[in-house]
Amino acid sequence: MSAQSAASDKTDPPKSSRTMIWLRSRLSNIAPFITLLFLVVFFSIASPSFATLDNVGNILNQISITAIMAVGLTYVILCAEIDLSVASVANATGIVVAYFTLQDSYANIANVPLPGYAAILLALLTCFLLGGVNAFGVTRIGIPSFIMTLAMLQIGAGICAMLVRGQIAYAVPPFIATLGQKALGPIPYVVIVAATFLLVGHLVLQYTRFGRYVYMVGGNREAAEYSGVNVRLVIASVMIISAACSGVAGMVGVAYFGSAQQNEFDSYLLDAISAVVVGGTSLFGGRGGIGNTIVGLLVLGVLNNGLDHINIDSFLKILIRGLILLAALVINIYAQRLRANQMN
Structure with missing residues (x-):
C-alpha cells in the first residue's frame, strides 16, 4: 500500500460515519418529512x-389560509426575527375590506359604500401600513421584533374592535368572494391562491438576489453587513412582506368563512408559526425555506384532519398539537447545536 493511500485512509472517515454526519446535518429537514x-x-x-x-x-x-400567512412568516424567521402580529393584521385587513363594502350606515365613514376595488386597495394599504410600522420600529427605533409585533398585535385588535364594535360584517367585494368561496373546476380558488404564494415565495428565495440576502442576514448578520448588504432594508422588507401576506390571507379568509368579526384569525398565529417551525426552518435564521414550510403545513393539516376522522376529544387535540410543536422546537435547537459542533 502506498503512503498516499495510507494517509487517505487515515484522513477520510468511514462511509457509515459520513452517512451519520449527513443525517445529522439535515435532521431538521428529515424529521418533519418522517413525521x-x-x-x-x-x-x-x-x-x-x-x-x-x-x-x-x-x-x-383547510391549510390554505395558514399557508398564505406562513409564506411571509418564513421570510421573517429566515432573518432570525419573529412576527407575532400576523393574525391580528389578517383580522384587521379582513374587517377593513368588509367594513367598507357593507351597506349598513354604521359600516362606512361617509355612509356610502366604496366600490369593490377601492375597498380592496384600502385594505391592502392598511396591511402595508401596519407592516411599515413594524419595519420602522424594528429597524429604525431598534425595538426587538418580538416586542414590536406584540404591540402591533394589540393595535390590530384595537382597529378590529373600533370598526365592528362587536358586530359581524358579511359583505365583501365580488373578486374577494370569488377567491374565497368559488372554484376553478374541482380546485378551490383559495387553494390556487395559496399555491401561487408558496411558489412565488420559493422562487424569490431561491433565485433572486433578495432571497440570497435574506439567507445571508439570517445566517450571519455581521458578515452580511461587511459584504455590503443593507441589513436594515432586508429586515424592513420581510416585515412588510409578512404583513402583506397576512393581509391577503385576511381578505380571502373573510370570504372563505363568510363573515368578518373580531378575533376570527386568532388561532392562525400559532398555526402559521407552527407550520414554519415544524417544517424545519431554523429559529436562528439562515436555514430552511418555503419547501420546509410546505411540509410543516401538511403535517399540521394531516394531524388536524386525521384527529377529526378518529373522533378524538377536542381538548386532547390541542394538547397533541402543542406536543408536536414542542418536539419540533427541540429538534430545531438540537439541529442547531449539531451544526455548531461540526463547525468547531
Whole structure:
C-alpha cells in the first residue's frame, strides 16, 4: 500500500460515519418529512375515510389560509426575527375590506359604500401600513421584533374592535368572494391562491438576489453587513412582506368563512408559526425555506384532519398539537447545536 493511500485512509472517515454526519446535518429537514409519512400511514389505517381523494382536497382547503400567512412568516424567521402580529393584521385587513363594502350606515365613514376595488386597495394599504410600522420600529427605533409585533398585535385588535364594535360584517367585494368561496373546476380558488404564494415565495428565495440576502442576514448578520448588504432594508422588507401576506390571507379568509368579526384569525398565529417551525426552518435564521414550510403545513393539516376522522376529544387535540410543536422546537435547537459542533 502506498503512503498516499495510507494517509487517505487515515484522513477520510468511514462511509457509515459520513452517512451519520449527513443525517445529522439535515435532521431538521428529515424529521418533519418522517413525521408526515408516519401520520399519513397511521390515520390511513385508523380511519378508512381518511385516505381518499376528497379528503386530500379537504386538507389542502383547510391549510390554505395558514399557508398564505406562513409564506411571509418564513421570510421573517429566515432573518432570525419573529412576527407575532400576523393574525391580528389578517383580522384587521379582513374587517377593513368588509367594513367598507357593507351597506349598513354604521359600516362606512361617509355612509356610502366604496366600490369593490377601492375597498380592496384600502385594505391592502392598511396591511402595508401596519407592516411599515413594524419595519420602522424594528429597524429604525431598534425595538426587538418580538416586542414590536406584540404591540402591533394589540393595535390590530384595537382597529378590529373600533370598526365592528362587536358586530359581524358579511359583505365583501365580488373578486374577494370569488377567491374565497368559488372554484376553478374541482380546485378551490383559495387553494390556487395559496399555491401561487408558496411558489412565488420559493422562487424569490431561491433565485433572486433578495432571497440570497435574506439567507445571508439570517445566517450571519455581521458578515452580511461587511459584504455590503443593507441589513436594515432586508429586515424592513420581510416585515412588510409578512404583513402583506397576512393581509391577503385576511381578505380571502373573510370570504372563505363568510363573515368578518373580531378575533376570527386568532388561532392562525400559532398555526402559521407552527407550520414554519415544524417544517424545519431554523429559529436562528439562515436555514430552511418555503419547501420546509410546505411540509410543516401538511403535517399540521394531516394531524388536524386525521384527529377529526378518529373522533378524538377536542381538548386532547390541542394538547397533541402543542406536543408536536414542542418536539419540533427541540429538534430545531438540537439541529442547531449539531451544526455548531461540526463547525468547531
